[in-house]
Amino acid sequence: MLVRIVGAGFCHTDMLPRTPGFMAQPPIITGHEGAGIVEEVDLHENRMSLARELGATATVHGGDDDIVAKLRGLTRGGAQYALDTTGNPGVINTAIDVLRPTGTVGxxxxxxxxxxxxxxxxxxGKNVRGILEGDAVPQLFIPQLPVLLPGS
Known part of the structure; x- marks a missing residue:
């Protein structure tokens, strides 16, 4: 999955509109929270269709011969961030190829x-970063899920 970042804020500012009275706790880091446009890459049409239903603004078939060029076009010259969930070295290297200089693959x-x-x-200056359980504090995040996921 690629996300084209179009805005950023302070840590936990994404919580403010959804959680009345929520106060971000220090440390608060400028630009840490990002908002962007989701661009989905997959091999399965049913998952790409679901991604479009859920708000993906573009989908690309992972088997396309010119996938790097297509993704660089969608991200206006390369992604700043990409997320790999496959663990497949070929897919990871494609994600790295799509990055702009100093970009990061998670x-x-x-x-x-x-x-x-x-x-x-x-x-x-490209970065490859392993992600283990994200950066959430489970004791704080899990109780907030009913607010973040209405109807759950």
Whole structure:
């Protein structure tokens, strides 16, 4: 999944409109919270269709021969952030290729095989970051889920 960032705020500012009386706790970091446009990449049409129903603004079939060019076009020259959930080194390297210089790929799934980074990725300051349980504090976040997910 790619998200084209179009706005940013302070830590937890996304909670303010949804949670009356919510007060962000220090440390508060400028630009930490991002908002953007979701662009979905998948091999399965049913999941791309669901992504469009849920608000994805563009979908790209992961098997397209010119996937890097298509994704760079959608992200106006390359994504600043990409998220990989597959753990597939080929998919991860495609995500790295799509990044603009200094961009970051977050890895939610553990790589299934050794991951070899292209030398150009390092020369361009690209980042690959493993993600373990996100950055939420479960004791604070879990009680807020009924407010964040109305009807649940």
């Amino acid at each position: 890895l939610v799934g553990a790589p299934s095989r050794p991951l070899t980074l292209p030398p150009s990725a390092l020369a361009q």
